[in-house]
Amino acid sequence: MKIYIFPTLEETSKAAAQMAAELLKRRIKENGKAVFVAATGASQLVFLDCLCHQKGIDWSKTVMFHLDEYIGIDETHPASFRYYLRKNLVEKVHPGEVHWIQGDSINPAGECQRLSEIISKYHIDVAFVGIGENGHLAFNDPPADFETSQPYIVVELDQTCRLQQVKEGWFKSLDDVPRKAITMSIKQILTASAIIAVVPEKRKALAVKKALEGPISPDCPASILRTHQNCHLFLDADSSSLLNIAWLKQQYNIFVANS
Numbered sequence: 522m523k524i525y526i527f528p529t530l531e532e533t534s535k536a537a538a539q540m541a542a543e544l545l546k547r548r549i550k551e552n553g554k555a556v557f558v559a560a561t562g563a564s565q566l567v568f569l570d571c572l573c574h575q576k577g578i579d580w581s582k583t584v585m586f587h588l589d590e591y592i593g594i595d596e597t598h599p600a601s602f603r604y605y606l607r608k609n610l611v612e613k614v615h616p617g618e619v620h621w622i623q624g625d626s627i628n629p630a631g632e633c634q635r636l637s638e639i640i641s642k643y644h645i646d647v648a649f650v651g652i653g654e655n656g657h658l659a660f661n662d663p664p665a666d667f668e669t670s671q672p673y674i675v676v677e678l679d680q681t682c683r684l685q686q687v688k689e690g691w692f693k694s695l696d697d698v699p700r701k702a703i704t705m706s707i708k709q710i711l712t713a714s715a716i717i718a719v720v721p722e723k724r725k726a727l728a729v730k731k732a733l734e735g736p737i738s739p740d741c742p743a744s745i746l747r748t749h750q751n752c753h754l755f756l757d758a759d760s761s762s763l764l765n766i767a768w769l770k771q772q773y774n775i776f777v778a779n780s
């Protein structure tokens with residue numbers, strides 16, 4: 522894992538977007554197309570905006586998969602991840618192919634099966650992910666399933682995660698937040714050739730510390746990123762504020778930008 526620490530959310534997001542653009546362009550040049558996975562959440566907004574402004578990406582040659590989605594709300598609901606990704610990415614750059622998770626399908630298990638069959642025909646070149654305040658990766662809340670080989674799975678959302686969605690303003694009350702979701706599984710995320718994790722903001726500091734300094738465990742799902750050979754974690758001063766940098770420098774390749 523490589524860790525990059527920039528002073529601000531904007532600088533962190535811009536650096537991550539530049540790396541993302543280079544990866545996509547290189548893959549399109551080598552292979553004629555690039556397959557990527559897109560994440561959502563408040564923490565991804567500036568990154569996605571920077572990504573949309575990167576020059577020279579032939580988006581028509583990209584294939585997008587969707588990381589996670591609530592079960593039971595339709596794509597016009599403002600908290601739906603399809604709504605978010607349409608507004609913040611797809612309507613701006615128009616990827617050549619988009620494979621949405623239909624979270625309002627009447628048969629969520631069947632929807633997982635449908636998507637799992639599609640994604641098994643592709644190799645993910647790069648996955649863009651965030652980390653939740655509870656340490657989740659996509660909607661794999663703790664304790665996450667590190668073992669399943671099914672690419673998309675149905676999961677129960679934990680109370681911390683659901684409360685977080687209310688705090689961020691996506692839903693009015695806890696009762697409005699769905700209890701289940703469809704998520705890309707941990708193993709499937711780890712099949713990506715590269716992972717770019719964008720994790721800015723003070724509210725993520727504890728999850729980041731646990732993910733990097735604690736044990737690799739389903740109790741902190743994002744800790745699994747440390748096992749990936751080509752994972753790039755982008756932090757800002759706030760999200761890295763609790764880290765023991767001197768100790769981490771002995772374990773990882775860390776780049777700290779000057780303010």
Ligand SMILES: N[C@@H]1[C@@H](O)[C@H](O)[C@@H](COP(=O)(O)O)O[C@@H]1O
Nearest residue numbers: 560561562563564651652653659
């Ligand atoms: N399930 C989504 C993830 O796909 C996202 O990467 C993460 C960070 O989101 P946020 O920035 O809103 O904390 O949690 C969200 O709830």
